[in-house]
Amino acid sequence: xxxxxxxxxxxxxxxxxxxxxxxxxxxxxxxxxxxxxxxxxxxxxxxxxxxxxxxxxxxxxxxxxxxxxxxxxxxxxxxxxxxxxxxxxxxxxxxxxxxxxxxxxxxxxxxxxxxxxxxxxxxxxxxxxxxxxxxxxxxxxxxxxxxxxxxxxxxxxxxxxxxxxxxxxxxxxxxxxxxxxxxxxxxxxxxxxxxxxxxxxxxxxxxxxxxxxxxxxxxxxxxxxxxxxxxxxxxxxxxxxxxxxxxxxxxxxxxxxxxxxxxxxxxxxxxxxxxxxxxxxxxxxxxxxxxxxxxxxxxxxxxxxxxxxxxxxxxxxxxxxxxxxxxxxxxxxxxxxxxxxxxxxxxxxxxxxxxxxxxxxxxxxxxxxxxxxxxxxxxxxxxxxxxxxxxxxxxxxxxxxxxxxxxxxxxxxxxxxxxxxxxxxxxxxxx
Numbered sequence: 001x002x003x004x005x006x007x008x009x010x011x012x013x014x015x016x017x018x019x020x021x022x023x024x025x026x027x028x029x030x031x032x033x034x035x036x037x038x039x040x041x042x043x044x045x046x047x048x049x050x051x052x053x054x055x056x057x058x059x060x061x062x063x064x065x066x067x068x069x070x071x072x073x074x075x076x077x078x079x080x081x082x083x084x085x086x087x088x089x090x091x092x093x094x095x096x097x098x099x100x101x102x103x104x105x106x107x108x109x110x111x112x113x114x115x116x117x118x119x120x121x122x123x124x125x126x127x128x129x130x131x132x133x134x135x136x137x138x139x140x141x142x143x144x145x146x147x148x149x150x151x152x153x154x155x156x157x158x159x160x161x162x163x164x165x166x167x168x169x170x171x172x173x174x175x176x177x178x179x180x181x182x183x184x185x186x187x188x189x190x191x192x193x194x195x196x197x198x199x200x201x202x203x204x205x206x207x208x209x210x211x212x213x214x215x216x217x218x219x220x221x222x223x224x225x226x227x228x229x230x231x232x233x234x235x236x237x238x239x240x241x242x243x244x245x246x247x248x249x250x251x252x253x254x255x256x257x258x259x260x261x262x263x264x265x266x267x268x269x270x271x272x273x274x275x276x277x278x279x280x281x282x283x284x285x286x287x288x289x290x291x292x293x294x295x296x297x298x299x300x301x302x303x304x305x306x307x308x309x310x311x312x313x314x315x316x317x318x319x320x321x322x323x324x325x326x327x328x329x330x331x332x333x334x335x336x337x338x339x340x341x342x343x344x345x346x347x348x349x350x351x352x353x354x355x356x357x358x359x360x361x362x363x364x365x366x367x368x369x370x371x372x373x374x375x376x377x378x379x380x381x382x383x384x385x386x387x388x389x390x391x392x393x394x395x396x397x398x399x400x401x402x403x404x405x406x407x408x409x410x411x412x413x414x415x416x417x418x419x420x421x422x423x424x425x426x427x428x429x430x431x
Contacts, residue, residue: 065219091194316426
């Protein structure tokens with residue numbers, strides 16, 4: 001009989017590791033008295049901490065704005081970018097008169113309250129960017145110190161409103177008029193500096209764009225390489241009206257930079273995240289993109305639980321419950337991610353991650369009805385079972401798209417008195 005059970009276990013284990021389709025069902029319908037279905041929830045230890053800086057060079061979106069969050073404090077986002085020529089040997093003409101110089105940025109989305117005004121700042125870069133250089137979210141770009149924005153009036157973002165110019169309507173974009181002094185400098189740039197991109201970018205390093213906000217604030221997402229993004233000179237030669245746009249091409253270097261001021265954050269957040277009171281992770285936990293906050297989960301209790309057990313793990317799920325009460329402005333992320341922390345402290349993907357399986361299997365997508373995220377960790381749990389314990393340092397819950405999104409998350413901690421606590425649910429079969 002013992003030999004028979006061993007054969008069944010081996011066959012079931014092979015099916016578990018080789019067929020994703022059967023993960024939900026294998027073992028759950030075996031109720032013949034020999035193999036039974038069981039369920040347990042593993043007690044977890046978790047805490048939130050400041051995230052490392054992010055690689056933010058040439059991402060899909062550039063971010064601009066400022067958020068004033070009652071839980072997370074103040075987050076500020078800006079970017080810097082090179083510009084390019086539309087071709088080689090560009091000639092703008094002679095005897096030119098500037099009409100205006102406008103920086104345009106095509107919207108790609110937003111986070112926060114667009115009724116909060118932004119005060120914009122644009123500076124000329126004082127360092128040349130290169131595509132070979134590593135740029136991260138905590139870089140502070142050097143600039144010439146003169147704000148090039150012509151008007152000091154606040155701007156209200158309109159990320160869904162088409163822009164009408166003369167009789168034509170264009171995709172929603174932000175228009176920032178710059179000073180005539182700067183515009184004239186660009187209009188009178190030498191022909192040798194317009195010979196090719198290398199010469200142009202050596203003469204003009206690019207721009208730094210920043211903003212501050214009042215009220216709840218907002219972060220605007222811009223598509224830097226989109227059709228409506230670029231630096232445009234409007235000018236005339238005699239009676240002929242002309243314009244020329246320097247685009248932000250895919251060959252231009254650019255990066256996002258972020259700063260966080262947690263002195264205005266919720267006091268419990270400060271005590272846990274800033275001051276390191278990890279015991280507060282029993283109550284609430286936090287997640288913030290833009291190089292903000294991650295949550296570390298210790299799974300050593302599961303490693304101890306599986307030791308010397310004769311079981312098959314049919315399904316393992318990490319369940320995260322959103323407790324955010326400010327969804328009107330500070331909306332929760334559509335999806336979040338996990339990192340496996342290796343024994344040397346570096347991170348990688350879990351064996352169940354969507355890069356190896358699929359999003360539908362792995363999870364991490366927000367269920368707004370249940371207010372929760374679920375991650376499948378069955379392969380990972382089986383690996384711990386085979387090794388009879390933990391060979392790594394647990395997992396991190398992280399914000400996906402952290403360099404291009406603003407959505408943050410407050411979720412329930414690990415205290416067992418909460419029914420919506422952070423939990424690792426295990427469905428298994430003993431033999």
